[in-house]
Amino acid sequence: MKFNVTRRDVLRFAGGAAIGTALSPMPWNLTDDLAIWTQNWSWIPKPPKGERATRTTVCALCPAGCPVEARCIGGLPVALRAANDGAALCPLGMTGHHLPHHPNRLTGAVGITRGERRPAAVTTDMVVRETARAIRSARAGAGSVVVLDTRPGRSGSWAWRRLLAGIDSAVVAAAPGLEGASLASLDTMLDARSQSFGLDLRNARTILSFGAPVAEGWGQLDLAAARESVRLVQVEPMRSRTAESADRWLPARPGTEAAVALAIANVLLAEGLVDTTALSGTDEFDSYLSVIAGFSPDRAAAIAGLAPDEIFATARELASSGPSIVVAGEQPGGGPLGRPAETAIFGLNLLLGNVDREGGIVGRTPLPAPGDDAPLTPLARLDEIPDHSVALVIIDASAGDGVYPWSLVARKLSPKGSLVVALSPFLSGSAARANFAVPTPPYLETIHELPTSFAEPVASIALSAPLLPTRSGAVDPVAFMRSIARAAGLDLAGEWATTESLIRERVARIHRAGSGTVTSPADGSATLVAELSTSDELWDALLAGGRWSAAPSNTMPPRTMRITGGLGTALGELPTRATATPRPTGTLTLVPRATRDTSASAAVSPVLTKLYQESGLRGSTGTAVLNPRTAASLGFAAGRNVRLLTAAGAMRVALMLDEGVMPGVVEIVVAPERSALGEKTAPGARTVLDLLTPGNEQTWSAVDAQLLEG
Amino acid sequence: MPNRGWMTFVVGLGSALALGWVAFPRLQYRTIEQPLQFSHKVHTSEAVGMTCEDCHSLGDDGRFTGLPSMATCEPCHTEPQGQTAEEKRFVDEYVAKGREIEWLVYARQPENVYFSHAPHVGLAGIACARCHGPHGGTDRLRPYQENRLSSYSRDIWGPSPTRLRRAEWQGMKMTDCSSCHDAHGVRQSCLTCHK
Numbered sequence: 028m029k030f031n032v033t034r035r036d037v038l039r040f041a042g043g044a045a046i047g048t049a050l051s052p053m054p055w056n057l058t059d060d061l062a063i064w065t066q067n068w069s070w071i072p073k074p075p076k077g078e079r080a081t082r083t084t085v086c087a088l089c090p091a092g093c094p095v096e097a098r099c100i101g102g103l104p105v106a107l108r109a110a111n112d113g114a115a116l117c118p119l120g121m122t123g124h125h126l127p128h129h130p131n132r133l134t135g136a137v138g139i140t141r142g143e144r145r146p147a148a149v150t151t152d153m154v155v156r157e158t159a160r161a162i163r164s165a166r167a168g169a170g171s172v173v174v175l176d177t178r179p180g181r182s183g184s185w186a187w188r189r190l191l192a193g194i195d196s197a198v199v200a201a202a203p204g205l206e207g208a209s210l211a212s213l214d215t216m217l218d219a220r221s222q223s224f225g226l227d228l229r230n231a232r233t234i235l236s237f238g239a240p241v242a243e244g245w246g247q248l249d250l251a252a253a254r255e256s257v258r259l260v261q262v263e264p265m266r267s268r269t270a271e272s273a274d275r276w277l278p279a280r281p282g283t284e285a286a287v288a289l290a291i292a293n294v295l296l297a298e299g300l301v302d303t304t305a306l307s308g309t310d311e312f313d314s315y316l317s318v319i320a321g322f323s324p325d326r327a328a329a330i331a332g333l334a335p336d337e338i339f340a341t342a343r344e345l346a347s348s349g350p351s352i353v354v355a356g357e358q359p360g361g362g363p364l365g366r367p368a369e370t371a372i373f374g375l376n377l378l379l380g381n382v383d384r385e386g387g388i389v390g391r392t393p394l395p396a397p398g399d400d401a402p403l404t405p406l407a408r409l410d411e412i413p414d415h416s417v418a419l420v421i422i423d424a425s426a427g428d429g430v431y432p433w434s435l436v437a438r439k440l441s442p443k444g445s446l447v448v449a450l451s452p453f454l455s456g457s458a459a460r461a462n463f464a465v466p467t468p469p470y471l472e473t474i475h476e477l478p479t480s481f482a483e484p485v486a487s488i489a490l491s492a493p494l495l496p497t498r499s500g501a502v503d504p505v506a507f508m509r510s511i512a513r514a515a516g517l518d519l520a521g522e523w524a525t526t527e528s529l530i531r532e533r534v535a536r537i538h539r540a541g542s543g544t545v546t547s548p549a550d551g552s553a554t555l556v557a558e559l560s561t562s563d564e565l566w567d568a569l570l571a572g573g574r575w576s577a578a579p580s581n582t583m584p585p586r587t588m589r590i591t592g593g594l595g596t597a598l599g600e601l602p603t604r605a606t607a608t609p610r611p612t613g614t615l616t617l618v619p620r621a622t623r624d625t626s627a628s629a630a631v632s633p634v635l636t637k638l639y640q641e642s643g644l645r646g647s648t649g650t651a652v653l654n655p656r657t658a659a660s661l662g663f664a665a666g667r668n669v670r671l672l673t674a675a676g677a678m679r680v681a682l683m684l685d686e687g688v689m690p691g692v693v694e695i696v697v698a699p700e701r702s703a704l705g706e707k708t709a710p711g712a713r714t715v716l717d718l719l720t721p722g723n724e725q726t727w728s729a730v731d732a733q734l735l736e737g
Numbered sequence: 738m739p740n741r742g743w744m745t746f747v748v749g750l751g752s753a754l755a756l757g758w759v760a761f762p763r764l765q766y767r768t769i770e771q772p773l774q775f776s777h778k779v780h781t782s783e784a785v786g787m788t789c790e791d792c793h794s795l796g797d798d799g800r801f802t803g804l805p806s807m808a809t810c811e812p813c814h815t816e817p818q819g820q821t822a823e824e825k826r827f828v829d830e831y832v833a834k835g836r837e838i839e840w841l842v843y844a845r846q847p848e849n850v851y852f853s854h855a856p857h858v859g860l861a862g863i864a865c866a867r868c869h870g871p872h873g874g875t876d877r878l879r880p881y882q883e884n885r886l887s888s889y890s891r892d893i894w895g896p897s898p899t900r901l902r903r904a905e906w907q908g909m910k911m912t913d914c915s916s917c918h919d920a921h922g923v924r925q926s927c928l929t930c931h932k
Binding site: 036047053061063064073079634 | 741742743745746747748749750751752753754756757758761762765800847848849884886887888889894898899910927928
């Protein structure tokens, strides 16, 4: 019998085979096996297997410096948790060990050109040469040199000042909007530099906070632990975690904090609740009295949208439940309140006699400098630097970053030519705005220093130990400074060549001084430095997570107290102007917001997209949040895409509705940026921060905005 | 031949079914013998009286010790216990030389899975046999069957290619974990097991 195979036979066979295959376990098993096979490709990194060990160190991702216990397998940190019992790390801290593997980590120096999708690889030597050339131009009169420091007070901060000491036009400035920036206003009022005093929050019985996230670690205060003894009054437009935790929350309209502070002063003086002997008789105090006379509780309450009784009650509580302290804070992502508002707020401390008093503003001996006593470049505030005058900006974001509108820096750059160089582990945040970015080792790959926080009543230092080897390509910031010094012909004496050797110098000086104690993170036990025979012992104790604290020295030298901070009657202009200027119909107040942790770091673990982009618990960048009543009045619904318009431009944003947002206000989430979460975005691309134009007071905490269709 | 059309279809169907049900399951796994034979039955017998936890215990910090190291075996096995060839090989090649046995672990999960024994054994009080079966009463270690593609043990999928008609303890896929969690009202999320 002849059997000719036809095309139809083949198709029938194939049809039967296809059905038979589908009815067998083979395709389903293969699908599963292939899925697992793709996880086993050799180039996919896998955590090593090995011995389990526990290391104690300090988190360096924000200035709080929480003690951290790292669980390591085969020498690789695989989990982080708080080292002290009962404490917990923030989401950023808990996932800090992911950051060395961040998708936007810099693996080599890059050159960034505006409009280009990707940065170009360059050599570190080339960046050094360009930087040295810019320094030589600056010395020849092309402009000034500014180092923007995102973590002031470190040994590295000192080294920048030492490096640039030979350049007349050079200054070192703190990056805008960092925690503690508002204390610069207090510097002026107390005629001092902020390193010489601290805030004794732990011993205060009443804390009046204007926007400071006191319940979220601001000022190193463990509010939960101090809850029995401390009463907190929070003045803040947003229902933040701190506002929720406060004993009294005064939801003042954004930008009206100064009016509330002046009205409280009005009550304190009108009811004779304070002794003004130390202040009276000065020109400043006379100006102050004339200013506060214009801010009766009724008027201030109308400006701020509060009940007058709240202002009376707060003033009386401050006077009766002392020691009390009044603080002005930088709302995370929202920056400082501005000098006039900060002066009005800190003025309450002077009225209440809180200076040089336990539970108030106390004297503090600064940390020893790490090097010689040679002259240093002066410290300055960015707003003190003339616009269009800077030829070179070096942003030291090697230890952290800040959230601020780039226009604050851009307006300082010389139109004749300027260079911006950033040192950062990540191509995100400040580094993405620079012309060149140089990679530095991230947290856990090198020693990071946690110097005295702005609010601490005594000097202190902690070290974050490296748990991983530094990846090839990362450049030590101090070694980078040495290279610049050589290339630019600058004198940089001293034998320190790396960040570690410089910090060792500082630790050796602390040991030589022989004062203070080291506190162990494990059990809280304190060891006197005088009992440690060598500085290596102190070094080892610090590397094991210990914190050195100086002996308390709560006395401040006598000083002139300037209650208007030199502003005189101009102190009252801001809150008056805020209400006097008519606003176009439909104008909202745009308030930038972020969580405290993400506003201190240029990168967060990509796993936190679950929290910031998917969970709905925290907003993602570019989400505008409105009160439902405001949305209804504008005819908008939740989830709608609208245009957000400010004086600086427009951007499309997604709307979310939240009863917690004040009517007439639009909250915009500014951090973490998409690049911070690991997304590949064009460096220097516009973000919502670019919609925030800082006003004359260098604040961007409340900006006029409109929401439009389309 | 009027039925020729159906015949070719049936031949195709039958070939695929035979390949999928008979040949593929045999090709899918390769069989590897354990480096040494071991009798759980002897150790858990009344004469010896050991329990699972004597060797596979939870540490003070909640960490599961996994397979016992030679340090656990050595105190009783410095000299051969009994007359078997495997016992003699164990003492000569491993105990005397201080070598660890490179066991092939039936229940090893893929790298992207984080599993902790502590909440399951310590908090929920689940018996070892619920997930590992009556392993503690066996006299021999069965051969390890390694998936040729994924390189994981057959115990992860379970013995049946269809995963039907299997005992409660057979299979350690994600669906097995989540169905047990669902049945006991235990909350779960992606990050519970995938860090």
